[in-house]
Amino acid sequence: MTQQSLVLVKPDGVKRGLTGEIVRRIEAKGYTLARLELRTATRDLLAQHYAEHEGKPFYEPLVEFMLSGPVVAMVVEGHQCIPGFRSLAGATDPTAAAPGTIRGDLGRDWGLAVQQNLVHGSDSEESAAREIGIWFPA
């Protein structure tokens, strides 16, 4: 079943010059890019995007981190690409993420209050529809 996923290269990935490598892995997997844009997030946009995390201890540091530089927002398309991209990305914690994954190969654990883990990918069809609407309103 063809799906669309909202994928972000987070500010750490853009700053470290890893956008191309991350896009390469997505395309090498066979997924296609329906949208791709360099964007600067806003507090308002992030409050919507991360609504499920509001009130958690890492929420404020997460928002500050996501405002620390531009992000690359993409709509990735392909068969089962929602779980497929999560599998490419690897575990949330770069130290635990398996080798072969984006976070496992390229992510660093900086020992900060928030995991700076290079990428975001939607975690369900419902989240994907919601997040695509936030980042790429019709």
Ligand code: RTP
């Ligand atoms: P994402 O939403 O970015 O694709 O990552 P995820 O599903 O693997 O992780 P999630 O639980 O949704 O958390 C969102 C983002 O918050 C940061 N985080 N840091 N304790 C921590 O240091 C911590 N926990 C979460 C990460 O940037 C994570 O990707």
Ligand code: MG
């Ligand atoms: Mg998540």
